[in-house]
Amino acid sequence: MxxxxxxxxxxxxxxxxxxxxxxxxxxxxxxxxxxxxxxxxxxxxxxxxxxxxxxxxxxxxxxxxxxxxAPRLLLEGLGVAVELLRDDTLLEVMEVRRLLEPMATGLAALRMTDADLDDIGQILEDMRAAADDAEKLIQFDTAFHHTVVATTGNETLTSLLDGLSGRTLRARVWRGLIEGNAAHKTIDEHQAIYLALRSRDQLLAQASALIHVNTSEAWLRTVLAKSASG
Amino acid sequence: MxxxxxxxxxxxxxxxxxxxxxxxxxxxxxxxxxxxxxxxxxxxxxxxxxxxxxxxxxxxxxxxxxxxxAPRLLLEGLGVAVELLRDDTLLEVMEVRRLLEPMATGLAALRMTDADLDDIGQILEDMRAAADDAEKLIQFDTAFHHTVVATTGNETLTSLLDGLSGRTLRARVWRGLIEGNAAHKTIDEHQAIYLALRSRDQLLAQASALIHVNTSEAWLRTVLAKSASG
DNA sequence: CACTATAGAGACGTCGGACGTTTGGCGGCG
DNA sequence: CGCCGCCAAACGTCCGACGTCTCTATAGTG
CATH class of the missing domain: 1.10.10.10 (Winged helix-like DNA-binding domain superfamily/Winged helix DNA-binding domain)
Incomplete structure (x- = not known):
């Protein structure tokens, strides 16, 4: 060899x-x-x-x-890798997001421009408008978080977080959210992040992002528990 | 295709x-x-x-x-990817470490066992004993951070941080440290992290890790500046 | 009967050549 | 001067052959 x-x-x-x-x-x-x-x-x-x-x-x-x-290219493989992780390690991925995403969101609050804020506000509106379409919700959710992190200007950070939030993982969380009638509450969490960013409040942005990741993790747990027992 | x-x-x-x-x-x-x-x-x-x-x-x-x-396998590629990143994006990697490593170290403070502490203390001693051998310093530095993060029990987190601290990147930082006669100061920073972990003080561990990453980033900047101009 | 040495089958590693398909550029033609 | 078609170059795919390594089953031995 x-x-x-x-x-x-x-x-x-x-x-x-x-x-x-x-x-x-x-x-x-x-x-x-x-x-x-x-x-x-x-x-x-x-x-x-x-x-x-x-x-x-x-x-x-x-x-x-x-x-x-470019980092966006070389780190692309991370996404594929995460997609192949087994169920019992997905919670580890969520824990990493719990550590990293709040910090990234906090940093974004410091660097965000007005134009960035408009983009994010638009995505939030789209999300509310698509509250009944799971497919679109996932799509706008992805765009929301990607755009927020991208405003840090750190392509490596953005690619890493994109990879950690693979499509399959996101889809599972949203499946839980929708079946648990928690989609609306989750959209509100996005709103909270948006408001914190709008105030350029780093700590508030950090806190609201943590709360959001925590919610996602909780729903992932229920989905995993269900698919493990059923 | x-x-x-x-x-x-x-x-x-x-x-x-x-x-x-x-x-x-x-x-x-x-x-x-x-x-x-x-x-x-x-x-x-x-x-x-x-x-x-x-x-x-x-x-x-x-x-x-x-x-x-296993995450340790699938995330191995991250290290190779980071090794190929161009100089002008290495600071992005450092920024990610700045965000993630303090949080990970803080988490480690909560989960660390006495045996883990002994291991880390031992590595610290080894590091002090090898203060004149750049090669060994890098090796023990790698072991120190790896072991700390590993105590979180999160293999995904550990593999990610390992990948972000590729060998080449570490070697460059230490080259700067040694040429700038800052090796001793940096070992002291490790000591500070160790003491914080020993006290199971999450916030202190977080703070000392941030200071450490910050130092590394500063030295990386000088090394990059030198290699860019010279 | 238990253990060992060995031969064979199976599987990957490497090679060489051939042919199809696509691309990009050169040159002719209007 | 610009457009079109031709051709060389390069990658995509396939085929068949042979070497090398593993595992295993088998035969032989004590």
Whole structure:
């Protein structure tokens, strides 16, 4: 299990060392193969791995390029990983969100612009308007939290929290919320976060975010308990 | 760009749906190929991607198995991703640590056992003893923070913070620390964290962790400034 | 009967070549 | 000058072959 993995390591290290900066075009696969001492098949596996990690961008008929290496790309894999976690570790994910999301929201309160606030207010309205459509609720909920965190200007933070709130996890929470007739209450929690942000009140934003995550965690527990017993 | 990616998605979805629980053995590659309607080459690329994501475990001469899907495995990729981030985004990573690590340390103060404290105290002693060996300092520093966070019992949280403190990033910070004759001061900061944990004082632990991350961030800034200008 | 050494089957690792499909650019034509 | 079509280049996919490693069942041994 050496040749292909060596190739992966080699390419990765060339990128990390700056030898292959973002945007660089790699040599054609046959040449790359010769250069690294293995067959084209092996190179293709290596390239595929790096492509799936959003490190390389393969354009059919053209060539293979190094991506921008932006956090939003490289941290994309976190989302897929979280989607594969087993039920009994989802509460761990929620605990991380409980620690991180309030802090991030607090930071957002300090950095938010008026335009950002308008965006978030709009999403909140959309959410109220879609109170009967589970699918849309999840979509606006995702947009709400993403937009709030994005106002911190920290792309790494945003990508991490996006990944931690994978679609499946969110869907489960909302399933619980709706079946428990708690959707309205949860929308109010979003409103509370919005108001705190509007006042640029860091501590209040932090507190309201914590309360919100706590609610989500509680409903996740009920959903998990139900699916474990039933 | 469909066949291989479809295969990846298919396998992943079979795992996520529970059709292929942890430990399951996959059919041999030729059979898997027939079953998914593509050649063995394609299957191999798909398997390789999932292997690199620690979703599959390929044992030569034996077969391919689904891993335990433990957070420590699936989140391993985060570390590799962080290693590839460009210099100008490392400060974003530090900001995330600034938000998350104090909270995690505070939580650790609540959950730490006496045995855990002994372990951490030991690492602290090791660190003082190795004050002249940069390599060992980095190693004990890593162990210190890892052990502290691990006492929360949250494997997901631990893996995330481990990933955010990649080896390269740590090495750069320590390079700055040592060149700036601040190694001793930093060890004292670890001592402060240790004392706070020992008192089971959540807020104090939180505060001392924040101060520590702040110091690291400051030194990272100087290192980055130097390498950018020089 | 229990244990060990060994041979074989099964599975992944690697290679080489061939052909299809797509892309991008060059050159001719209007 | 601009548009269109052709062609070389590069990735996508497939096939078949052979090497190497594991596990296991089997035969042999004490």
């Amino acid at each position: 050496a040749l292909t993995d060596d190739a992966i390591a080699k390419i990765r290290s060339m990128i990390q060392s700056g030898e292959l900066p973002p945007g660089t075009r790699l040599p054609p696969e046959p040449q790359l193969a010769a250069q690294m001492g293995l067959s084209r098949s092996g190179v293709r596996e290596a390239v595929k791995v790096l492509e799936s990690a959003r490190v390389l961008d393969v354009r059919r008929g053209d060539g293979t390029y190094v991506t921008s290496l | 469909a066949l291989t990616d479809d295969a990846i998605a298919k396998i992943r979805s079979m795992i996520q749906s529970g059709e292929l629980p942890p430990g399951t053995r996959l059919p041999p590659e030729p059979q898997l190929a027939a079953q998914m309607g593509l050649s063995r080459s394609g299957v191999r690329e798909a398997v390789k991607v999932l292997e690199s994501a620690r979703v599959l475990d390929v044992r030569r001469g034996d077969g391919t198995y689904v891993t335990s899907l």
